[in-house]
Amino acid sequence: MPALHAVAAAVAGCVSGESFEVRDITCLAGACQPGSIFAALPGTRADGHDFIPEALSRGAQAILSERPAPPDFPAAWIQVADARRALGQVAALLHGHPSHHIHVIGVTGTNGKTTTTYLLYEIFRAAYGHAALLGTIEQRMDDDRRPSRLTTPEAPEVQAFLRRAWDSGCRHAAIEVSSIGLDRWRVADMRFAAAIFTNLTQDHLDYHGTMERYFDAKLRLFDGRNGEVPGIAVLNTDDARTPDIITAINGRARIVTYAVHDPGAEVRLARLDVHTRGMALSLHTPRGMLDLATHLVGTPHAYNILAATATALALDVPTDAILAGVANTVVPGRFEVVEGSDDHLLVAVDYAHTPDALANVTATARELARLRRGRVITVFGCGGDRDRTKRPLMAEAAAQGSDLTILTSDNPRREAPERILDDAEVGLRAVGKPYHRILDRRQAIAFAIQTAQPGDVVVIAGKGHETYQILNHLTIHFDDREEARQALRRLRSDKGTPME
Numbered sequence: 001m002p003a004l005h006a007v008a009a010a011v012a013g014c015v016s017g018e019s020f021e022v023r024d025i026t027c028l029a030g031a032c033q034p035g036s037i038f039a040a041l042p043g044t045r046a047d048g049h050d051f052i053p054e055a056l057s058r059g060a061q062a063i064l065s066e067r068p069a070p071p072d073f074p075a076a077w078i079q080v081a082d083a084r085r086a087l088g089q090v091a092a093l094l095h096g097h098p099s100h101h102i103h104v105i106g107v108t109g110t111n112g113k114t115t116t117t118y119l120l121y122e123i124f125r126a127a128y129g130h131a132a133l134l135g136t137i138e139q140r141m142d143d144d145r146r147p148s149r150l151t152t153p154e155a156p157e158v159q160a161f162l163r164r165a166w167d168s169g170c171r172h173a174a175i176e177v178s179s180i181g182l183d184r185w186r187v188a189d190m191r192f193a194a195a196i197f198t199n200l201t202q203d204h205l206d207y208h209g210t211m212e213r214y215f216d217a218k219l220r221l222f223d224g225r226n227g228e229v230p231g232i233a234v235l236n237t238d239d240a241r242t243p244d245i246i247t248a249i250n251g252r253a254r255i256v257t258y259a260v261h262d263p264g265a266e267v268r269l270a271r272l273d274v275h276t277r278g279m280a281l282s283l284h285t286p287r288g289m290l291d292l293a294t295h296l297v298g299t300p301h302a303y304n305i306l307a308a309t310a311t312a313l314a315l316d317v318p319t320d321a322i323l324a325g326v327a328n329t330v331v332p333g334r335f336e337v338v339e340g341s342d343d344h345l346l347v348a349v350d351y352a353h354t355p356d357a358l359a360n361v362t363a364t365a366r367e368l369a370r371l372r373r374g375r376v377i378t379v380f381g382c383g384g385d386r387d388r389t390k391r392p393l394m395a396e397a398a399a400q401g402s403d404l405t406i407l408t409s410d411n412p413r414r415e416a417p418e419r420i421l422d423d424a425e426v427g428l429r430a431v432g433k434p435y436h437r438i439l440d441r442r443q444a445i446a447f448a449i450q451t452a453q454p455g456d457v458v459v460i461a462g463k464g465h466e467t468y469q470i471l472n473h474l475t476i477h478f479d480d481r482e483e484a485r486q487a488l489r490r491l492r493s494d495k496g497t498p499m500e
């Protein structure tokens with residue numbers, strides 16, 4: 001365990017008070033113990049400095065802060081220029097810089113991060129037996145799975161996870177790197193063997209303010225501001241922002257390109273057949289044409305498969321492991337076909353919660369509905385306490401891609417649910433196609449399924465894998481897949497036909 005003064009020196013901090021052997025660092029006062037440094041951070045709801053007495057009562061022996069030490073402070077104090085960044089740097093140091101010992105692949109972009117990390121996890125497991133995964137749904141180390149609270153958690157949690165992965169024999173970790181995580185230095189000073197850019201479209205403007213600032217946060221993963229430039233930058237050349245990333249890298253990293261459309265990309269799509277339960281793809285690659293099969297459904301997932309394949313090829317993963325990994329990948333809540341769906345009625349649950357994702361998922365549904373001579377019915381809502389300006393755009397995308405749209409509630413959090421629906425309804429009115437507004441999500445799902453005709457495809461968008469609904473301070477159990485299954489069951493028993 002390093003001494004306090006060594007830790008302070010590593011972050012160019014001004015230190016006062018007695019030195020001690022540092023065990024850990026945290027920004028949560030409740031998690032402090034003897035040997036801890038408590039990072040006191042200003043927040044949106046509270047000020048970490050108000051929790052210093054609690055941190056000390058739990059045994060914290062030093063405070064890390066941007067403020068100078070108060071006179072006669074009873075413990076050590078490290079004053080730094082940027083406390084969040086220092087929290088990230090110290091967390092990496094205390095865990096022995098696990099990213100220097102395992103190959104960490106960081107995935108950033110508005111959509112596709114979770115899916116791409118799942119693909120990489122399966123590819124690494126097929127190739128080497130061990131792999132780690134960290135992101136929106138879960139933190140996984142081989143077969144050990146724990147649910148996540150944030151996509152990219154605070155730095156001490158990320159570093160502790162990577163350290164455990166290293167200790168348990170994993171040499172590859174695929175992690176989702178959110179723009180908020182980058183902005184808050186949650187992956188500060190990490191070495192990325194590869195960094196993947198999926199795409200940039202509107203989200204999180206409540207946090208970043210403008211698209212430029214949102215993009216700039218993502219750019220930090222590539223241009224060295226986060227610590228180092230990645231070993232390999234894997235970039236989607238169909239996305240308009242990729243040239244800006246290449247410029248910012250300025251020749252300092254190896255660049256690998258992938259695309260569905262761009263004929264100049266190194267790894268690109270040659271053929272795509274979309275079915276209800278999966279897809280067949282052929283990719284042009286530096287190793288020749290690869291034919292793959294996947295359970296994932298929809299063109300967006302072709303991008304994610306291209307990104308994961310391009311990365312694995314650049315890291316010299318054997319081809320058979322890439323094919324096996326892609327074939328094995330199942331991501332909960334990403335065009336997940338609900339049990340009880342059949343040739344007459346297809347119901348899919350999808351995590352689309354941005355305008356772009358809704359445009360894409362309804363396009364996938366349209367492709368399948370055309371084959372079945374049916375319509376597209378989409379149920380969607382918008383989360384509360386999140387980007388308000390994306391709501392009418394989500395509604396427009398849903399309505400444009402659907403024959404019938406049902407606007408409902410998502411996770412209202414601390415906002416008034418009806419107001420969230422009002423914001424979204426503006427987009428539905430602008431499009432002018434048929435829609436219903438049903439506040440209660442259970443009723444909305446049931447209505448969509450009852451209304452569907454033979455051949456129709458029903459998409460239930462926004463919550464995907466989530467098994468809860470956040471209503472103000474209350475979190476209740478809610479699972480779109482269970483709701484859809486029950487509605488299908490009721491439909492079949494009303495009509496007297498058994499479920500397949």
Ligand SMILES: CC(=O)N[C@H]1[C@@H](OP(=O)(O)OP(=O)(O)OC[C@H]2O[C@@H](n3ccc(=O)[nH]c3=O)[C@H](O)[C@@H]2O)O[C@H](CO)[C@@H](O)[C@@H]1O[C@H](C)C(=O)N[C@@H](C)C(=O)N[C@H](CCC(=O)O)C(=O)O
Nearest residue numbers: 027028029041043044045046047048051150151152178180
């Ligand atoms: C905007 C954001 O990221 N907020 C996170 C942030 O809150 P904050 O900075 O406002 O902190 P605060 O609650 O005001 O408290 C101030 C300080 O006092 C400390 N404190 C506070 C209360 C207490 O009892 N004890 C204590 O020590 C807090 O740890 C904090 O350091 O630090 C908190 C502690 O770690 C997080 O719980 C909180 O995540 C909130 C819940 C959240 O919803 N974050 C989302 C928006 C997020 O980070 N999402 C991204 C992107 C998702 C994606 O699209 O992929 C993600 O990576 O998950």
Ligand SMILES: Nc1ncnc2c1ncn2[C@@H]1O[C@H](COP(=O)(O)OP(=O)(O)OP(=O)(O)O)[C@@H](O)[C@H]1O
Nearest residue numbers: 110111112113114115136300303350351352357361
């Ligand atoms: N490459 C892609 N391009 C566009 N849309 C995509 C792509 N991949 C997935 N999607 C859509 O976005 C939804 C979310 O996908 P995924 O969970 O992989 O993204 P994410 O970036 O991890 O999202 P989050 O920011 O919430 O963590 C999917 O359900 C699908 O509708």
Ligand SMILES: N[C@H](CCC[C@H](N)C(=O)O)C(=O)O
Nearest residue numbers: 353382383386410411462463
């Ligand atoms: N990672 C996304 C999750 C959105 C999921 C949606 N169900 C919502 O609650 O808005 C976010 O934090 O914006």
Ligand SMILES: [Mg+2]
Nearest residue numbers: 113114136151
């Ligand atoms: Mg995710």
